[in-house]
Amino acid sequence: MSFLTEDEERQVVAAITEAENGCHGEIRVRLERHSRPNVLDSAANAFARLKMHKTRLRNGILFFVATEDHRFAVIGDAGINRYVTQDFWDEVTRTVECAFREGRIMEGLIAGINMCGAVLKKHYPVVDGEEDLDELPNDISKEK
Numbered sequence: 401m402s403f404l405t406e407d408e409e410r411q412v413v414a415a416i417t418e419a420e421n422g423c424h425g426e427i428r429v430r431l432e433r434h435s436r437p438n439v440l441d442s443a444a445n446a447f448a449r450l451k452m453h454k455t456r457l458r459n460g461i462l463f464f465v466a467t468e469d470h471r472f473a474v475i476g477d478a479g480i481n482r483y484v485t486q487d488f489w490d491e492v493t494r495t496v497e498c499a500f501r502e503g504r505i506m507e508g509l510i511a512g513i514n515m516c517g518a519v520l521k522k523h524y525p526v527v528d529g530e531e532d533l534d535e536l537p538n539d540i541s542k543e544k
């Protein structure tokens with residue numbers, strides 16, 4: 401699946417690493433070919449399969465893209481949803497989809513990742529003496 405070039409993937413991973421830097425919270429990107437009728441169902445399913453709920457603070461965020469169906473969704477775990485409302489997810493979705501429509505896939509993902517990173521840094525900063533653990537890999541997970 402050549403949705404993003406290798407170089408673009410590296411830039412997305414770098415954005416995830418930067419977004420997670422200095423805060424607790426885990427961001428991942430999952431690419432699959434197709435989506436269920438409701439893309440949020442597919443995103444929730446991927447979230448569970450990737451065991452993204454297995455973070456200490458329940459603050460995982462998943463960017464889900466159905467590459468052939470051209471569908472996108474972002475979902476966050478209970479820990480994030482203590483601090484943000486649906487408006488936040490809607491805004492991230494709008495930002496990413498707007499870029500996708502212009503064919504700017506990498507830019508859209510990075511813009512969304514940056515928005516989520518700002519929320520994590522605000523609400524889950526790593527304070528002195530705490531370890532900044534990377535609980536989930538920053539790579540892009542792809543359907544085989």
Ligand code: CA
Pocket residue numbers: 420425426427534535536537538
């Ligand atoms: Ca991580």
